[in-house]
Amino acid sequence: MEGLIVKGIGGFYYVKTSTGIIECKARGIFRHKDLTPMIGDNVIITEDDSPIISDILPRKNKLIRPPVANITQAYIIFSIKNPEMNIDLLNRFLITCEYFNIKAIVCINKIDLGSDSNQIEDMLKKTNYKVIYIAAKEGIGLDYIKNNLKGNLSVFSGPSGVGKSTLLNKIVGNELMETGELSKKIKRGKNTTRHCEIIEVGQGFLVDTPGFSSIDCEFIKKEDLENLFPEFDNYKSQCKFNNCSHNKEVGCSIKEALSNGEIDKTRYEFYIKVLEEINSRRKWK
Numbered sequence: 261m262e263g264l265i266v267k268g269i270g271g272f273y274y275v276k277t278s279t280g281i282i283e284c285k286a287r288g289i290f291r292h293k294d295l296t297p298m299i300g301d302n303v304i305i306t307e308d309d310s311p312i313i314s315d316i317l318p319r320k321n322k323l324i325r326p327p328v329a330n331i332t333q334a335y336i337i338f339s340i341k342n343p344e345m346n347i348d349l350l351n352r353f354l355i356t357c358e359y360f361n362i363k364a365i366v367c368i369n370k371i372d373l374g375s376d377s378n379q380i381e382d383m384l385k386k387t388n389y390k391v392i393y394i395a396a397k398e399g400i401g402l403d404y405i406k407n408n409l410k411g412n413l414s415v416f417s418g419p420s421g422v423g424k425s426t427l428l429n430k431i432v433g434n435e436l437m438e439t440g441e442l443s444k445k446i447k448r449g450k451n452t453t454r455h456c457e458i459i460e461v462g463q464g465f466l467v468d469t470p471g472f473s474s475i476d477c478e479f480i481k482k483e484d485l486e487n488l489f490p491e492f493d494n495y496k497s498q499c500k501f502n503n504c505s506h507n508k509e510v511g512c513s514i515k516e517a518l519s520n521g522e523i524d525k526t527r528y529e530f531y532i533k534v535l536e537e538i539n540s541r542r543k544w545k
């Protein structure tokens with residue numbers, strides 16, 4: 261039988277199958293192969309004396325914060341203020357999502373505190389990233405999120421204080437109330453031990469723990485970087501040099517697109533900044 265690991269506690273895994281949630285142990289062999297089942301894994305269960313996870317299906321990706329496999333979309337949350345928006349950090353989130361092959365949706369929270377200066381939307385105009393505006397505390401603008409849970413394993417990420425937990429409770433709390441199911445999740449205390457868990461909501465799945473709040477881009481290799489900017493895709497193969505780093509080379513089609521206004525300046529400058537970080541890192545290694 262096939263299923264999805266939605267929770268793991270003390271050596272037990274809770275696997276959602278077509279016939280409900282099954283408590284499983286993992287087969288010992290995983291520990292030797294350096295492969296441990298994690299939340300979000302699609303697994304095969306075999307019934308021995310008791311149900312065991314006998315196989316893990318190939319992962320699409322694997323995040324560390326939160327430790328979840330196969331996330332399909334991330335809402336990158338920022339707030340109008342308290343805290344202020346941070347464009348550099350937003351771009352770090354975006355390239356991280358590209359790296360892990362996760363669809364990113366940019367979400368501006370706390371619109372009740374003032375109007376957006378549109379700097380984020382301006383920057384992303386020449387990309388395909390979607391930007392939505394919400395007030396999580398007031399439950400305003402949440403329809404897009406609710407309507408797009410279906411078929412996804414979603415996570416809310418963003419810096420501390422932007423309203424990730426508030427949003428999570430709004431989305432999950434409402435859903436649980438709508439289905440008439442009263443859950444401990446609504447009332448969970450801040451000090452209780454938290455296990456990361458996947459919740460079924462809106463015919464999709466949602467990680468119940470906010471995702472990473474800061475980003476370290478150290479894992480990105482120089483040759484990968486250009487692939488993390490989707491708006492470069494149409495141009496990068498047309499550069500004069502095959503190994504063009506789109507920095508100082510002549511005949512660079514990315515720089516041409518930049519001067520034509522087809523690629524956003526802030527995004528390009530961010531690209532150069534990360535490229536330089538990678539280059540200076542290499543010197544010391």
Ligand code: GDP
Nearest residue numbers: 370372395396397398420421422423424425426
């Ligand atoms: P997290 O650290 O990202 O999980 O952020 P929290 O959900 O803990 O929220 C941080 C603070 O922002 C709390 O005081 C929330 O009440 C507040 N907050 C969340 N959403 C909104 C909103 O839509 N408008 C306003 N004004 N405050 C909000």
Ligand code: ZN
Nearest residue numbers: 499504506512
């Ligand atoms: Zn180039």
